[in-house]
Amino acid sequence: MASSDEEHKSTSRAPYPKWILAAISALGEKEGSNKSDISKFIETTYSDVLPEGHEAALSDALSKMKESGELLFVKNNYLKPDPSSTPRRGRGRPPKPKQPLPPGVSPPTPRPRGRPPKPKDPLAAAIAKAASGLPRPRGRPPKKHRPAVATSPKKTLKSSILKPSVAGLKRGRGRPPKVRVPETHAADE
Incomplete structure (x- = not known):
């Protein structure tokens, strides 16, 4: 029973990162090695100590190494990063460099996103609500009735010729009908 526990512990601690790096360097492909080539190399080289869930453990180790930056994943191939090359930058704008705080000073609380709210004066809000009355x-x-405004005599003369003035009647909607002025024949007289 003790031997099965030891066996289980040894399989969970299989040195996959070391095996993967050894497989990539041994295969020596310029554009990197794909997952199936790495798996075949590990199966042939370390077949005596290979755990049961080899494929799942290999996939897990490859993804962890890719996320940590130990391996680069380019065109479905894994390769070692060049030590002289600059590290790959993530997506988005890089963060601004932070200035170190003097000792004994606590860092300020971060500002919330968006526009800051306007300062609210509870007294002003209550006065505005009371002044407005009911909502x-x-x-x-509704339209409010306006008193008639006195017009110039020139306009009144012209308007009296064109249409008869009827006090107290509202104008109807739309364009008013054209008023025809009766023609006077100067030749008849």
């Missing part, structure tokens, strides 16, 4: 009803407000 406004929905829809357009």
